[in-house]
Amino acid sequence: MSNKLFNFTLHSNPLDLDVIRGILTRLEDTIIFALIERAQFAHNPKAYERGAFQELKDIGFDKSWLEWFLKETESFQAKARRFTSLDEYPFTPIAELPAPVLKSVPYPEVLYPNKVNVNPSIYSFYVRHIVPRITRQATLTLSALKRAKGVKGDDEYEDDGNYGSAATIDVEVLQAISKRVHYGKFVSESKFIDNPAAFVPHILKPNREALEALITKPEVERKLLQRLRKKALVYAQDFAPDGEPRGDAAKIDVDGVVELYESYIIPLTKEVEVDYLLARLDGLSQQQIDDLAKGKAAINGIADRK
Numbered sequence: 621m622s623n624k625l626f627n628f629t630l631h632s633n634p635l636d637l638d639v640i641r642g643i644l645t646r647l648e649d650t651i652i653f654a655l656i657e658r659a660q661f662a663h664n665p666k667a668y669e670r671g672a673f674q675e676l677k678d679i680g681f682d683k684s685w686l687e688w689f690l691k692e693t694e695s696f697q698a699k700a701r702r703f704t705s706l707d708e709y710p711f712t713p714i715a716e717l718p719a720p721v722l723k724s725v726p727y728p729e730v731l732y733p734n735k736v737n738v739n740p741s742i743y744s745f746y747v748r749h750i751v752p753r754i755t756r757q758a759t760l761t762l763s764a765l766k767r768a769k770g771v772k773g774d775d776e777y778e779d780d781g782n783y784g785s786a787a788t789i790d791v792e793v794l795q796a797i798s799k800r801v802h803y804g805k806f807v808s809e810s811k812f813i814d815n816p817a818a819f820v821p822h823i824l825k826p827n828r829e830a831l832e833a834l835i836t837k838p839e840v841e842r843k844l845l846q847r848l849r850k851k852a853l854v855y856a857q858d859f860a861p862d863g864e865p866r867g868d869a870a871k872i873d874v875d876g877v878v879e880l881y882e883s884y885i886i887p888l889t890k891e892v893e894v895d896y897l898l899a900r901l902d903g904l905s906q907q908q909i910d911d912l913a914k915g916k917a918a919i920n921g922i923a924d925r926k
């Protein structure tokens with residue numbers, strides 16, 4: 621997983637909406653392939669239950685197996701200077717992460733300062749809804765194998781022996797979804813500077829519905845879901861030894877991938893867009909707000925700050 625999704629040296633304008641949408645499109649591939657990898661392992665619900673591993677309690681960690689994997693992984697990433705830019709957010713509380721060993725990079729200030737972070741919601745929907753659905757086939761296979769060995773009840777659904785591999789992929793999926801959803805801030809800033817006058821009244825007199833109507837592009841969403849289904853059908857195919865596609869989307873629940881976007885990722889991205897807009901005028905002078913209300917675009921993509 622690239623540490624810096626947006627390579628500022630490669631793009632002249634980080635707020636070009638087509639460039640941003642291209643990055644969101646590329647993240648579809650990352651998420652689909654990671655879900656294909658996760659679907660190879662059973663659900664193993666114990667891995668998401670706090671306090672379920674005595675081994676973790678013995679080392680003083682009382683949360684879940686996955687939360688332990690997140691903390692250990694993100695601790696190393698934090699030392700390597702991850703989470704110092706405005707578009708990457710750890711799932712582990714930032715206060716529990718070590719300081720970077722490298723000096724931070726002075727990334728250009730593209731986004732307006734904000735505290736929008738929906739990782740708790742991403743974690744919750746992923747664990748409660750996405751993992752059980754994506755791993756359904758592997759889970760049914762595991763339970764049948766366990767019953768054949770005389771195992772009955774909850775233990776049928778536990779421990780395909782891959783707690784570590786599955787959690788490693790869970791971390792990758794969660795971080796990719798977090799990047800994708802929080803990229804809504806770049807989308808929002810792009811739309812705001814393109815037409816600030818449209819947004820200012822609904823920020824001054826907070827109106828989430830009006831702001832959501834302004835940022836929603838139904839045709840973009842419709843094409844995205846169409847593209848996603850086609851990608852999942854192709855990526856999930858098995859291939860014959862000579863590379864001939866077998867035409868069966870055997871490796872993933874394609875409807876589950878589409879539902880992930882339709883029911884969770886897109887709605888949450890739009891919430892991030894609206895939350896970002898609602899804080900977009902914080903700290904600006906009345907004159908700056910008046911100028912924006914008259915449609916004077918912000919300079920270099922970010923309004924002058926006081």
Ligand SMILES: C=C(O[C@@H]1C=C(C(=O)O)C=C[C@H]1O)C(=O)O
Pocket residue numbers: 641804807835836837838840841844885886887889890893
């Ligand atoms: C991300 C955008 O904003 C909204 C959210 C979208 C999404 O999450 O895929 C797509 C279109 C818009 O409704 C955009 O306009 O590209």
